[in-house]
Amino acid sequence: MTDLYPVRRALLSVSDKTGLVDLGKALAARGVELLSTGGSAKTLRDAGLEVKDVADVTGFPEMMDGRVKTLHPKVHGGLLALRDNDDHIKAMAEHDILGIDLLIVNLYPFETALARGAEYDEMIENIDIGGPAMIRASAKNHGFVTTVVDVEDYDALLAELETNDGQTSYVFRQKLAQIAYARTGAYDAAVSNWMADAIGEAAPRRRAFAGTIKQTLRYGENPHQSAAFYTDGSDRPGVATATQHQGKELSYNNINDTDAAFELVAEFDPAETPAVAIIKHANPCGVAKGATLLEAYKNAFDCDRTSAFGGIVALNQPLDAETAEAIVDIFTEVVIAPGASDEAKAIFAKKKNLRLLTTDGLPNVLEASHTVRQVAGGLLVQNKDAGFISLDDLKVVTKLAPTDEQLKDMLFAWKVAKHVKSNAIVYVKDQATVGVGAGQMSRLDSALIAAAKSKRMADAMGLDQPLSIGSAVASDAFFPFADGLLEAAAAGASCVIQPGGSMRDQEVIDAAEEAGLAMVFTGMRHFRH
Structure with a gap:
């Protein structure tokens, strides 16, 4: 294993074709030989690129509706062979195995199918087998092979090749290998958790949890604690899926408190009456309904005006100008609502440090989901409190x-x-x-x-x-x-x-x-x- 290793041959097999053509062109311009499969190969050829089918490399056609195409020694040998091991080099020569220096793979869209509530049989067909197998093989051999599993890393790959004259560094390959294993881990977690729910297994013997980085936070609850914010891939309306219109980045405590505020205000049906919740340190210091959103805010504020200072305000209806004018009268950290008028946004724009978040709706407080809390040596997992009286x-x-x-x-x-x-x-x-x-x-x-x-x-x-x-x-x-x-x-x-x-x-x-x-x-x- 050496620090810099050249990329001479790449295997590209992706479900998400975003950026694929531009990447293929950039690699081809560097003289990289392109191997591919199915739809990925067609997309590259349609763009005028020369591509070799994996089936031509393996000598076996894609079969069983595409279930079997990359599960072959000529693929995995090309990914796993140690380039500085004489026995491995000899085996490659004897069995006509081509070394693969770069793997570009993203997986079947299992999480997308899950989010739209696909039926059981469709979910099964969206479980990728060859993709994770190649990713794990390639990432294991990161001493020589570069593994890219996320579209957002394409630019970083090309920048690395430019900097190192067509080579990648060991540190770069290490970083991408970690990302690759996290991706297959998250994918398997999504599959196993879906299946546990599908078969009614409330407490499976093993349960995995995964997330995708949304934000590296300045610090955690206190300045000496490092922290980051991860999303779990669900589309539940809330702080993780909201659009931030203004203000500095949310802190660890902002995120925790905003989630508490929005989950509370969602208890009140916006079709019945406006409601407002004001939260401080994850506890409500004022909650009220009103004939208007402004009235609800004032009534909530009047419960504990002292604690409301520097608090989080959540509304169950879109923010209007009148309510916005009242909110900016005191220092408020965050406002979250299922929308905001242009007039309200303009009023908030005068308060640069005030964060405004909007969502596509309210979370369903009766929806089945889980909460997870870490304790020393383990995790406490329970159903979310969806109790209703x-x-x-x-x-x-x-x-x-x-x-x-x-x-x-x-x-x-x-x-x-x-x-x-x-x-x-x-x-x-x-x-x-x-x-x-x-x-x-x-x-x-x-x-x-x-x-x-x-x-x-x-x-x-x-x-x-x-x-x-x-x-x-x-x-x-x-x-x-x-x-x-x-x-x-x-x-x-x-x-x-x-x-x-x-x-x-x-x-x-x-x-x-x-x-x-x-x-x-x-x-x-x-x-x-």
Whole structure:
């Protein structure tokens, strides 16, 4: 193995023909012999290039609908032979094997078929066999062979050949080999995960995860941590698939918080009413509906104006000019919405550091997907929390039944509590949060914090009583004791929604009766750690 090695013969076999002709012409201009297969060979010939069919090299025609074409010793021997090994050179000569110095391969579009929901049989036909086999062989022999699996590396390849007079360096080949193995790994992960879902295997013995780099981040949660942002290939509307219209690059924390905000606001159907969520450190500091988007924003902002400073704003409808004018009144990190008017974009353009992201829609909060969290020595994998509660699912457990308006506020609070770090307590009045307590070690502390925030905002607004007076309160899990519920009552709550299921449920019900609260059980909890 030497540092620089010449490219004299290339095998090109690609599904994505983007840039293929220009690449072929550039290689041919350098005197590189072109080998190819099927559609790739036709595309190159149609462009006037001289191409040798792989079938002519192997002596075997493509067969079985193209399933067998490159799986042959004359192909893999040409990729795997060590050029500095006398036995390998002798074997090549004895068996008429041509050395292949450059492999250009991209795989059957399995992920594309998966994204459009192709049927089982079509998915099977989109599983590439020869491509991954060649990629792995070529990448293994990166001491001599250059492997290119991504269209975006074509220019880098040509620049490398130009710099080194038709040769590639060992470091360059190493880098492309790593990319190649990551590509086959991601491809196999997509196939295996699809098949697990197709056969109903919820917890397969082995599960692989893969991503494609979207952005190298300045740092992670803190400046001493390196970080990067990868996409998983799905088309779920959100921060990974959004278009950024302005502002500096998103940070690690921006991405995490923006995802939390958009997933929360997607709980509210835009066809029914506008809704806005304001997030700080992955927790909502204000969520509201309104007759207009502007009203929803103002109501969400009035829950906790202090925390909203430097926050993330998510909207369930396209951003309009009036709402944009209100948002720029305070420092906001990111705004994400399923669209924005030209007028709104112009208003935001005056705030250079404000990021505006738009998507093609809202994520489906009931859609089946997985969440993954790393722990020391392993991964925790679970279904995404797509739990949904309707009016029909509620069980009234107190003698006092909630009114229709209270039920609406309770269900609103319940949707918000699903997105608040446990232990979660959420006060809601008139379809707007008026107090949020998050991430505390006891439910009582969360109730106290939410009530304190409600009082502080009322004082700031010059009101005579806390915003929580007459509110509905949601608890993401059952009250283990009556103390948290009693704190909610002291804060002025008039009704409670909680999962139930505690050994002390009756004690809590009795406390609610004595405090004059209406209470319903959902039978479902929403822990969020």
